[in-house]
Amino acid sequence: MANLTRFNLRDKGAEIWAGWSRPVRTVFVLAFIVLIGLMPFAASWGPTSFLNTPITSFQNVLVYPVGMFIMMALGLNIVVGKSGLLDLGYVAFFAIGAYSQGILSTLYGWNTWEVMPFGIGFAMLAGVILGLPALRLRGDYLAIITLGFGEIVRIVAINLSVTGGPNGIPGIPNPPSVFGLHFDLMHPETFFWLVFAMILLVIWMVRRFTIRRPGRAWEAIRQDEDVAALMGVNTLVYKLWSFVIGAAVGGAAGVLYASKVMVISPDMFKFDVSILILACVVFGGIGNIWGVVLGAGILAYMPERIRFISDARQLVFGLVLIIMMNMRPDGLLPRKKREKITEKGAK
Amino acid sequence: MSEKLLELKNVTIKFGGVTALNEVNFHVNRGEICALIGPNGAGKTTVFNVVTGVYPLTSGEITFKGVNLAGLKRHQVTKSGLARTFQNVRLFGDMTALENVITATDVHKKTGLLRALIGTPLNRKEERESKERAHELLALMGIDHRADQLAKNLPYGDQRRLEIARALGTEPELLLLDEPAAGFNPAEKVELANLIKKIRDKGYTVLLIEHDMSLIMGISDRVAVLDFGQKIADDLPTVVQNDPRVIEAYLGVPADAS
Numbered sequence: 143m144a145n146l147t148r149f150n151l152r153d154k155g156a157e158i159w160a161g162w163s164r165p166v167r168t169v170f171v172l173a174f175i176v177l178i179g180l181m182p183f184a185a186s187w188g189p190t191s192f193l194n195t196p197i198t199s200f201q202n203v204l205v206y207p208v209g210m211f212i213m214m215a216l217g218l219n220i221v222v223g224k225s226g227l228l229d230l231g232y233v234a235f236f237a238i239g240a241y242s243q244g245i246l247s248t249l250y251g252w253n254t255w256e257v258m259p260f261g262i263g264f265a266m267l268a269g270v271i272l273g274l275p276a277l278r279l280r281g282d283y284l285a286i287i288t289l290g291f292g293e294i295v296r297i298v299a300i301n302l303s304v305t306g307g308p309n310g311i312p313g314i315p316n317p318p319s320v321f322g323l324h325f326d327l328m329h330p331e332t333f334f335w336l337v338f339a340m341i342l343l344v345i346w347m348v349r350r351f352t353i354r355r356p357g358r359a360w361e362a363i364r365q366d367e368d369v370a371a372l373m374g375v376n377t378l379v380y381k382l383w384s385f386v387i388g389a390a391v392g393g394a395a396g397v398l399y400a401s402k403v404m405v406i407s408p409d410m411f412k413f414d415v416s417i418l419i420l421a422c423v424v425f426g427g428i429g430n431i432w433g434v435v436l437g438a439g440i441l442a443y444m445p446e447r448i449r450f451i452s453d454a455r456q457l458v459f460g461l462v463l464i465i466m467m468n469m470r471p472d473g474l475l476p477r478k479k480r481e482k483i484t485e486k487g488a489k
Numbered sequence: 490m491s492e493k494l495l496e497l498k499n500v501t502i503k504f505g506g507v508t509a510l511n512e513v514n515f516h517v518n519r520g521e522i523c524a525l526i527g528p529n530g531a532g533k534t535t536v537f538n539v540v541t542g543v544y545p546l547t548s549g550e551i552t553f554k555g556v557n558l559a560g561l562k563r564h565q566v567t568k569s570g571l572a573r574t575f576q577n578v579r580l581f582g583d584m585t586a587l588e589n590v591i592t593a594t595d596v597h598k599k600t601g602l603l604r605a606l607i608g609t610p611l612n613r614k615e616e617r618e619s620k621e622r623a624h625e626l627l628a629l630m631g632i633d634h635r636a637d638q639l640a641k642n643l644p645y646g647d648q649r650r651l652e653i654a655r656a657l658g659t660e661p662e663l664l665l666l667d668e669p670a671a672g673f674n675p676a677e678k679v680e681l682a683n684l685i686k687k688i689r690d691k692g693y694t695v696l697l698i699e700h701d702m703s704l705i706m707g708i709s710d711r712v713a714v715l716d717f718g719q720k721i722a723d724d725l726p727t728v729v730q731n732d733p734r735v736i737e738a739y740l741g742v743p744a745d746a747s
Contacts, residue, residue: 347606354605354616358584358592365581372541374567374596374659383602 152430152475178338182331195446201330205402207442209337210395215422215438216344216431217391222420223429223477224348224357225384226364227277228285230416231292234272235265235389237299237411239396244311244406245304254317254325254401258394265393268295269386277381280367292416299408310407317401325401333402340398344391345431351387360384425466427473436474491518494663494694495540495571500549502532502539502718509535511718512549517663522685522695524705524726527715528738533698534576536715537665541573542566553663568596572661574652576668576698582641586632586651589640590623593658626654629691630684646677650684657688664688666697670704682708706730714738 162170184190185200195203214236221229242261246252252260276287299305306312317325323332351357359380362370371377400406418441426437445459466474496516502509510532517523525533538544540551542563551558558566572593581589598619600612627633630650635643640651649669656664666685670678682704689695699705705712705726712729714722716738722729729735 350606350608351602354612355595355598355600356602356605358588358595361584361588362581362592365583366579368543368563369575369579369581370592371563372543372567372573373593373655374564374572375592376562376564380602 152427152433152477155432155475175342179335182334193447195443196450198446198449199330201334203443203446205330205333205337206399207446208439209334209341210399211419211422211442212435212438213337213341213344213395214392214419215426215434216341216348217388217395218419219423219429219431219434220348220351220360220384220391221388222423223434224352224364225360225381227381227385228281229288229385229388230285230413230420231272231288231290231295232388232392232419233411233413233415234292234295235268235392236396236399236415237295237408238265238268239393239398240400240406240411241299241305241311241396242393243397243400244306244314247314247401248311249304253315254397255320257401258397261397262390262393265389265396266386269389270382273382273385277378277385289413289416292413296408296411299411306407308408310405310410311400312405314400314404314406316404333398337398340394341435345435347387348431356380356383421463425463425473427475427477429477430473430475433473433475433477440474491520493517494519494554495696496552497536497540498550498552500536500539500551501547502535502544503547509718510539513715513718513720515713515720515723517694517696518711519662519694520689520692521710522689522697522708524709524712525696525698525715526700526702526705526712530717531715531738532718533715534667535718537573537667537698540566540665541571564596567659567661570660570662571665572656572659572663573665574649574656574667574669576671578645578648578652580640580648580651580655582639584640585637586627586640586643586647586654587620587623587636589651589655590626590658591619593655594619594622594660596659623654623658626657627651629657629687630654645672649673653684653688657693661693663694663696666695666699668698668700670699670701678704702730 159167182201182204185194194200214232217235218229218232221227221232239261242264243254243257246257246260247254272288272291276284276291279287300308319325323329323335325332325336359370359375362373362375363377363380367377419438422438422441423434424437425441426435427433444462445455448455448458451458470476493516497513500510500513513532513536515536525536527533535544539546540558542558542561546559553569553571556569558569561569581592584592598615600609600615604612624633624636627636630653632643632647632650632654635647635651640648643651649672653664653666653669669685670681673681678701685695685697685708709726712722712724712726713720714729714732714735721734721738722732724732
């Protein structure tokens with residue numbers, strides 16, 4: 143058990159990765175992408191059929207909750223993991239994205255691809271509106287404000303007529319086909335590929351930021367905000383950016399979610415989603431992309447897999463969380479002991 | 490007269506009823522090593538905090554390169570050419586030594602978040618250059634062999650040196666050192682004194698707070714003395730050393746004199 147807590151798979155993986163040449167890495171990444179891309183068919187292929195989820199369709203589970211949770215957890219990780227800002231209302235941005243899709247598509251006939259930039263934009267705008275006043279506060283106070291914000295968005299959605307009140311918005315269209323890929327009820331695997339592509343995009347973005355100036359600024363803010371400011375980091379601007387980028391990812395996930403499930407209502411965007419996403423981040427390994435992906439994947443998938451025990455499901459889920467956090471308080475794949483925030487090369 | 494790089498005019502700081510600095514007039518000339526001394530609680534670190542924008546002024550004015558610093562945010566003060574170290578080492582412990590310094594060099598970068606995402610040629614060039622610069626500064630402080638170690642794992646002396654390297658990373662014109670020799674043994678102090686001189690000779694101006702008199706007397710061009718928030722002396726080290734008010738502040742009044 144002691145070994146289990148000390149052993150850092152993340153460092154081990156990074157070590158192996160560092161030893162590889164560029165072509166080997168490329169092949170590995172491509173193979174990995176293809177393998178994940180084949181995931182929707184895993185349930186119907188003999189050796190991996192144990193992955194199949196009872197009751198709900200495996201392919202749908204891969205899109206929501208698994209894919210969506212991974213995406214949101216990656217977005218929240220920018221805020222909580224990278225810059226150390228505790229955001230308890232992250233679901234608000236997801237909701238804003240989803241309602242953008244719901245309203246713009248049903249009232250104005252926009253399709254998902256047209257709504258996407260606006261959904262992301264609205265979420266970012268909300269991030270600025272919330273962030274500008276809230277980010278002047280720290281720690282617990284920030285957490286409480288974000289928590290309130292998450293509730294405000296949901297309550298506003300309940301009370302407005304344009305959002306359909308408590309009934310929500312029905313009849314949201316699926317995204318139109320692109321490149322011969324159809325997005326509808328019969329093709330959940332294409333949704334999965336779409337989410338997967340977006341997840342890859344987010345990972346690429348976060349990695350870019352992490353090894354360059356923004357990543358250093360966030361890391362400095364996380365470790366000592368006052369010293370960061372005194373060393374020339376414009377703390378408010380960088381905190382705001384991390385908030386807004388996190389919001390953008392949540393918004394994008396929301397747009398996609400709404401066009402997948404076709405019906406949205408305020409009770410899909412409750413406080414417990416924020417907490418669950420935060421749990422994914424912490425469970426997987428706060429601050430580490432791969433940990434977060436793994437954590438979100440497991441926490442989203444597990445409750446669906448054990449659905450056959452119905453009532454005891456949440457109990458088992460909670461137990462697993464408690465046991466895991468006791469054994470590995472830093473998460474499954476903890477932040478690398480020496481997180482790289484500069485690029486290779488030059489000396 | 491040489492140029493006054495930093496000038497404090499009638500600076501007063503009050504925390505509630507406590508007057509931390511009272512009508513302090515003080516300046517630092519470009520190119521000199523100036524020392525700020527005084528008994529504990531005299532207000533030395535308060536001077537650093539008010540200059541770097543941590544505390545707001547109650548009254549008075551601070552100018553740096555002739556420009557009033559009032560209203561500037563902390564990172565703007567740093568960008569204008571002032572950098573400091575801390576009395577209690579405050580490094581970014583979970584970053585490597587190199588990353589600590591690179592983070593400081595970021596202040597003068599032109600490319601921010603968006604160009605970092607796209608990876609423009611200018612961004613790549615800046616990233617590369619700041620890495621080279623950081624190695625240079627670590628080498629200057631004699632700790633380049635520690636570049637890839639986490640700051641929190643460095644020996645205490647190297648942490649202090651890294652703090653100076655990080656401050657230099659912001660390319661300051663005026664370097665503020667808050668008790669850089671605290672906890673050093675005599676040999677390390679001599680080494681540090683030489684290092685501070687070397688830094689000055691590279692064109693930086695240095696203002697340092699220090700308790701070690703031999704260090705101060707050896708390297709300072711000028712010494713200012715604070716006592717209970719007031720400046721009581723400001724002159725050449727040899728003069729200050731024999732100033733009766735300074736001796737009184739440090740040692741108290743002899744019993745027979747009163």
